[in-house]
Each structure stands twice: as structure tokens, then as C-alpha cells.
Amino acid sequence: MALLEVEHLEAQYGWTKVLHGVSFAVEDGGITTILGANGAGKTTTLRAVCGMLRTAGTVRFDGRRIDGKATEDIVRLGIAHAPEGRGTFVQLTVEENLRLGAYGRRDLRDLARDYDRVYQLFPVLAQRRHQTAGTLSGGEQQMLAVARALMLRPRLLLLDEPSLGLAPLVVREIFRVVRTINREERVSVLLVEQNAAMALSLADHAYLVETGRVVMSGAAADLRRDDAVRRSYLGY
Amino acid sequence: METFIQQVVSGLATGGIYGSVALALVMIYQATDVVNFAQGEMAMFSTYLAWTLLQAGLPYWAAFFLTVAISFAGGLLIERVIVRPVEQAPVLTIVIVCIGLLVILNSVAGWIYSYIQKPFPSPFPQTPIHAGAIVFGAHDIGVIAVTLVVLAFLYVFFRYTTLGLAMRAAAQNPISSRLVGIRVGWMLALGWALAAAIGAVAGMMVAPIVFLDPTMMSGILIYAFASATLGGFTSPGGAVLGGLLVGVTENLVGTYVPFIGTELKLTVALAMILVVLVVKPSGLFGRVVVRRV
Numbered sequence: 001m002a003l004l005e006v007e008h009l010e011a012q013y014g015w016t017k018v019l020h021g022v023s024f025a026v027e028d029g030g031i032t033t034i035l036g037a038n039g040a041g042k043t044t045t046l047r048a049v050c051g052m053l054r055t056a057g058t059v060r061f062d063g064r065r066i067d068g069k070a071t072e073d074i075v076r077l078g079i080a081h082a083p084e085g086r087g088t089f090v091q092l093t094v095e096e097n098l099r100l101g102a103y104g105r106r107d108l109r110d111l112a113r114d115y116d117r118v119y120q121l122f123p124v125l126a127q128r129r130h131q132t133a134g135t136l137s138g139g140e141q142q143m144l145a146v147a148r149a150l151m152l153r154p155r156l157l158l159l160d161e162p163s164l165g166l167a168p169l170v171v172r173e174i175f176r177v178v179r180t181i182n183r184e185e186r187v188s189v190l191l192v193e194q195n196a197a198m199a200l201s202l203a204d205h206a207y208l209v210e211t212g213r214v215v216m217s218g219a220a221a222d223l224r225r226d227d228a229v230r231r232s233y234l235g236y
Numbered sequence: 237m238e239t240f241i242q243q244v245v246s247g248l249a250t251g252g253i254y255g256s257v258a259l260a261l262v263m264i265y266q267a268t269d270v271v272n273f274a275q276g277e278m279a280m281f282s283t284y285l286a287w288t289l290l291q292a293g294l295p296y297w298a299a300f301f302l303t304v305a306i307s308f309a310g311g312l313l314i315e316r317v318i319v320r321p322v323e324q325a326p327v328l329t330i331v332i333v334c335i336g337l338l339v340i341l342n343s344v345a346g347w348i349y350s351y352i353q354k355p356f357p358s359p360f361p362q363t364p365i366h367a368g369a370i371v372f373g374a375h376d377i378g379v380i381a382v383t384l385v386v387l388a389f390l391y392v393f394f395r396y397t398t399l400g401l402a403m404r405a406a407a408q409n410p411i412s413s414r415l416v417g418i419r420v421g422w423m424l425a426l427g428w429a430l431a432a433a434i435g436a437v438a439g440m441m442v443a444p445i446v447f448l449d450p451t452m453m454s455g456i457l458i459y460a461f462a463s464a465t466l467g468g469f470t471s472p473g474g475a476v477l478g479g480l481l482v483g484v485t486e487n488l489v490g491t492y493v494p495f496i497g498t499e500l501k502l503t504v505a506l507a508m509i510l511v512v513l514v515v516k517p518s519g520l521f522g523r524v525v526v527r528r529v
Binding site for chain 1: 398401402404405408409411412413414415416417418419420
């Protein structure tokens with residue numbers, strides 16, 4: 001069953017239309033990736049799902065319409081978004097950032113255990129817990145963004161370009177954690193990436209977006225073998 | 237030496253009031269990037285409210301806390317009804333709205349209560365406190381104590397409660413705040429509510445000194461601007477410290493520089509604003525705000 005179903009999603013910035021009827025789905029417990037070049041509309045798609053833009057089309061989460069709802073209400077349903085540029089609260093400490101991650105949660109039981117859990121997934125954050133987030137390195141901030149999203153105990157995790165500007169080793173580390181939480185806690189993931197090779201190795205389903213339209217979709221393994229995808233996005 | 241210590245203590249008392257109003261200014265400034273020019277008149281109106289409650293026969297502290305509570309609600313209401321519709325408007329629009337609020341509150345207070353000065357009681361004993369050869373006014377000591385309690389309360393609220401943390405987050409990064417489920421609009425309203433409540437306390441503390449009339453806060457507001465500028469408009473702690481510095485400086489200059497006396501004290505505050513803006517525009521503890529344009 002699909003946890004997130006998006007149909008004919010349209011969005012625009014001012015007069016410029018960016019999404020021309022994008023449709024896709026994220027299976028419950030699955031990892032779906034949206035690939036595409038710069039400016040294809042990947043980030044816009046995530047922002048539209050979160051109600052950060054005015055949109056047309058339908059978005060269903062767990063069978064219920066969520067399009068038109070306010071961002072904070074969508075988040076409270078269990079959709080955590082680690083945005084492009086990470087969106088950390090740079091003047092607050094690592095621990096305060098994590099505390100805010102749990103803000104939209106109704107069920108605050110096991111909060112202590114969840115802190116331990118994210119510190120165990122990202123040990124470097126435990127060392128930095130009393131430092132302000134602005135003093136962290138780029139990789140550590142991305143880890144914090146993912147950790148903060150996990151503190152919501154989300155059913156769906158939206159990840160926007162987690163690999164952007166980071167060393168390959170750090171990217172591998174973050175992808176490892178995403179795979180772990182997907183397997184062990186059945187958190188569904190919608191991943192937007194330019195690093196197609198990494199994304200396709202992690203995801204089970206993939207969509208290819210070009211100038212605001214889905215041009216190809218299928219199992220990640222199939223897309224990886226597709227000649228056109230290989231030439232344009234994998235670069236070999 | 238006795239004069240010096242007495243002047244410093246009484247400077248700390250008035251400085252605490254300047255600092256409180258400055259803190260209220262900084263809270264709203266950090267959340268919305270707007271200097272609330274109506275802050276002083278809001279405090280004045282709260283003080284009249286307290287006066288009405290006292291006239292109705294309420295004991296002082298009952299009237300005090302009731303006034304704080306009503307001011308809190310009033311601040312919330314002002315944000316929701318008056319400020320919210322212009323939230324997305326250019327800064328100048330919001331400034332004009334604040335100035336409009338200032339004029340309205342001032343005239344309404346004058347209309348209801350007249351412009352004649354009224355005495356306002358102090359909750360503290362009239363008899364001065366003697367410490368050796370030094371004499372302190374009991375009201376001064378009381379004001380310092382009340383200011384410290386207010387600051388301690390705010391510190392604990394912002395530092396240790398989840399709501400306080402959410403308010404800080406909303407002020408720093410509204411977009412990310414929405415993404416963790418914070419209702420940013422309500423956090424801004426809460427900021428106005430808290431600022432109004434702090435202003436109410438400051439008004440009730442200063443009224444026994446300056447007497448109650450619709451313009452009683454205009455001078456205080458200028459000192460508060462000086463305090464916030466000196467401490468830095470981006471630093472709550474700096475604003476309070478700035479207030480204490482302004483209060484003490486004002487008193488010492490008034491006492492020891494003969495030609496200034498009591499008449500030119502306010503000029504000292506304006507001079508301080510000028511010097512800070514020329515020498516260190518971000519204030520003593522403020523951050524330099526860099527904006528992408």
C-alpha cells in the first residue's frame with residue numbers, strides 16, 4: 001500500500017510554473033528516490049508535499065488528503081523533512097535542535113530512549129551535544145538535520161540532497177543510517193538526489209524528473225540498468 | 237562616597253526599569269525585526285489599569301498580578317488583531333502601525349483618565365533603609381528585587397522550557413520551525429504578550445517615581461532605546477545590562493557633572509545612542525547581522 005500518493009502536483013514561484021503535474025507514490029516501508037538535474041523541480045516537489053508552497057493536485061498521506069494543510073499540521077502527522085541547506089537552528093545547541101525535532105510529537109514517551117538512539121546512530125553528535133549547531137562541520141550539520149527529523153518519530157522521512165557538498169565518506173555514513181532506520185524502524189523515505197548512483201543503490205523505487213515532469217519511473221534496479229539513465233545521470 | 241553608592245543604587249533601580257522595557261523591545265525586535273514604538277504606551281495603559289483596580293479596592297499585589305495577566309492577554313490580542321494583518325508588509329508599514337497604536341493608546345488613556353498626573357502607590361515601605369551612613373530608598377531596593385525576579389523568570393522560561401525554546405527557534409528560523417511543527421504565528425503573538433506583561437511590571441514600578449499620566453513612559457522609552465542600542469538589539473541579556481549601565485551613568489553624570497543636573501539627563505541617553513551607533517553599531521553584546529540582498 002502506498003503511504004504517500006501524489007497526483008498531478010503543480011506548483012509555481014510567482015509566474016513561473018515549476019511542476020507540471022507530477023505524480024508519484026512512496027510505498028509504506030519503502031525508499032523512493034526522485035532523481036533529476038539542477039532545476040528539475042525535485043526540491044520544489046518536497047516543499048509542495050510539506051505545504052510550503054501553494055499547489056494544485058492531490059497529496060494523500062495514509063489515505064487522507066493533506067494538500068492545502070499548513071506545514072506545521074502536516075509535520076504533526078508524522079512527516080519529517082530534512083530540507084535543502086539542512087535548516088538547522090545554528091544559534092541553538094545540538095541538543096536543543098534535537099529537542100525541537102520532537103516538538104511536533106504527541107507521544108512524548110520514550111523521549112530519552114530516542115535521544116540515545118540518534119546519538120548511537122550518529123556518535124559525533126553526542127560529542128557535540130552542548131555545542132551550537134553553527135560550529136559544526138557541514139557533514140555534522142547534515143547528520144544533525146537527519147537526527148532532528150528522526151526525533152519526530154516520523155512515518156515518512158523527506159530527505160533533500162543529503163549528499164550536497166559533503167565528502168563521499170560522510171555521504172556513505174548518512175546513507176547507512178537511512179538504510180538502518182528504514183529497515184529497523186520501518187520509516188518510509190522519500191529521497192531527492194543529484195547523486196544518482198548513491199540514490200539508486202539505496203532506493204527500491206525511482207522516478208526521474210525533467211523540467212517539472214516525471215519522464216521515467218520504475219524499480220531502482222531497472223533504472224540503474226537503463227542506458228539513457230546511465231549515460232545522463234550515472235556518467236558511464 | 238555615600239552619595240556615590242546611593243546614586244549607583246538608585247541608578248540600578250531606574251536602570252532595571254529601562255532594562256525591562258529594553259528587553260521587551262528586544263523580544264519583539266528579534267521575533268519580527270520591528271522596533272515596537274508603542275511599547276511605552278502599552279506599559280502606560282497597563283499602569284492605568286492597575287490604578288483602576290487599586291481604586292476599586294483591590295489589594296496591591298492582587299491588582300499587580302491581575303494587571304500583568306490582563307496585559308499579557310492584551311499583548312496577544314494586539315498582535316493577532318493589529319500586527320498580524322501587516323506581518324508580511326514592508327518594515328515601514330509595521331512601524332507606522334506601531335506609531336498609530338502609540339497615538340491611539342495615548343489619546344484613549346487621556347480621554348478616559350484625563351491628562352492630570354495621579355499619584356501611584358509603591359508596594360514597598362516609605363521609610364528609607366539605613367546601612368551604616370548610607371541611606372537607600374526602600375522603593376529602589378524593591379524595584380531592583382522585582383526586576384531580578386522578572387529576569388530570573390524569563391531566563392528559566394527561555395532556557396529550560398520547551399515553549400521558550402520554540403519561541404527562540406521561531407524568532408531565529410521561521411521556516412525550519414514550521415518544519416518541526418511549531419506554530420510560528422502563535423509564537424510571535426506570545427512574544428508580544430510577554431513584552432506587554434514585562435512592560436506592565438515596568439510601568440507599575442516606575443509610576444510611583446514619575447507619577448501616572450499618559451506621557452509618563454515617553455522618557456522611559458527613550459532610555460530603553462538607549463539601553464537596547466547600548467547592549468545590542470540582538471541580545472536580551474545585553475539589553476538588560478545596557479539598561480543598568482544607562483541608569484547608573486545617567487545618575488552619576490547628573491550628580492557629578494554640574495551643568496547637566498536633572499534637566500539634561502535625557503540628553504545623556506540620546507548622546508549614548510549616538511556614540512554607540514557611531515562607534516559600535518551592533519552594541520556591546522549584539523551580533524552583526526548580515527543580510528543577503
